[in-house]
Amino acid sequence: MEQFLARFPDYRKALWLAARSEEEGLGNPSYQGWQWSDVEMHPTRVLKLVIEGIAKIGMRTRRATYYLLKEPDLVKTVLKSSVLKK
Numbered sequence: 001m002e003q004f005l006a007r008f009p010d011y012r013k014a015l016w017l018a019a020r021s022e023e024e025g026l027g028n029p030s031y032q033g034w035q036w037s038d039v040e041m042h043p044t045r046v047l048k049l050v051i052e053g054i055a056k057i058g059m060r061t062r063r064a065t066y067y068l069l070k071e072p073d074l075v076k077t078v079l080k081s082s083v084l085k086k
Helices: 002-007 010-024 043-051 071-086
Strands: 057-060 065-069
Touching: 002 010, 002 071, 010 043, 010 065, 010 071, 043 057, 043 065, 065 071
Parallel strands: none
Antiparallel strands: 057 065
16 A cells, blocks of 8 residues: 555545545445545546555445445554655
């Protein structure tokens, strides 16, 4: 994860937005995941998160694809530690 963010620092904001979306969805039993528009990133770039093993496809319909972070706690920890290093 840290290596990925070192290579692609522009994904930092998207991962933060994804983690926040998942936190907000914890209390909602019908929460399916976040979409590309929720993380303000083009769908092809979100797919890179899936390919790298950081996110997974939670649900796919004809109209939308919903994603979930594979390890949301790790993402939050890495993002917090990278902010503290600055």
